[in-house]
Amino acid sequence: MKVLLLGGTGEARSLAQALSGAGVDVVSSLAGRTTDARLPVGAVRQGGFGGVDGLTDWLRDNAVGAVVDATHPFAATMTEHAAAAAHQLDLPLLVLRRPGWTAAEGDVWHWVDSPDAAARLLPDIGSRAFLTIGRQGIHAFAGAGVWMLARCVDPPEPMPTWCELILDRGPYDVPGELTVLREHEIDVLVTKDSGGPQTSAKLVAARQLGVAVIVIRRPPLPAGVQVVETTTEVLAWVEAHVD
Known part of the structure; x- marks a missing residue:
């Protein structure tokens, strides 16, 4: 069979x-x-x-x-x-x-149901955002009105002009994620509840730096x-x- x-x-x-x-x-x-x-x-x-x-x-x-x-x-x-x-x-x-991922002690997580909901909440949580949701749904954030850094494996279509873009593929490690958050003065991370260890280092880095996280539910x-x-x-x- x-x-x-x-x-x-x-x-x-x-x-x-x-x-x-x-x-x-x-x-x-x-x-x-x-x-x-x-x-x-x-x-x-x-x-x-x-x-x-x-x-x-x-x-x-x-x-x-x-x-x-x-x-x-x-x-x-x-x-x-x-x-x-x-x-x-x-x-x-x-x-x-x-x-899926679960919050640990020290995490400041805000759960939402969609990229649109995350974009609406974003200005209330921070002013410098790191988008790690991939290219699907990224354009929901075009009018969020905060500074944004986005990371994708492949470039979104059309290419966004309203954020800085990193093209990279995991797995990622905690030291590297700490560097990204610090260098760009990130105060809010946006992610999907993808689960797994390949991209979870960003959550550890956010916890260590006290960065808030908006998590999109599955x-x-x-x-x-x-x-x-x-x-x-x-x-x-x-x-x-x-x-």
Whole structure:
């Protein structure tokens, strides 16, 4: 049985390697939005499917027997499409989501539901902001009225003229994040609740310097989907579902 692995994350790359090593016929699918993306081992397809109908057709045409969604926690559309397509074809679907971040002693966090809400709150929290939400949603901050530094892997389109831009890819470390916050006199950090260690150093740096943090909550998952937090749980699930 073939497994479709919806990827683009570090967990997905690790999972592709583990599944391939276990002899599972797995195809990793990447959205193709990031240039010079880190490719997993094994078969890879890149680009969109064309909505729920396109994904349903692809799953049927390629004789896929199970779907594992290991996309980014904020890739809500892909997860919704996967749930709908799997339901139509009566295919088993499992969602792998790394745990979200939790505040620690000394953190000053403000939770919001969207980039728009973060942009509205921003002027009340600080005057020099560091945006670390990637390029999706960054233009919601264009009219926030505070000085901003934004960090993305790839340049946003259109290129923002209202902020300074850093193009960089994690993982990041605490000394480096402390340097960024100090050199730019940042007093508020804006982030998504991505979870995981690859980009969590900024939260430690913010805590050490007393910098406030605006955290954008994860979008809700489709009703009824099965969710796990580790690749070990995925491997056990695949073993139970793949003949």
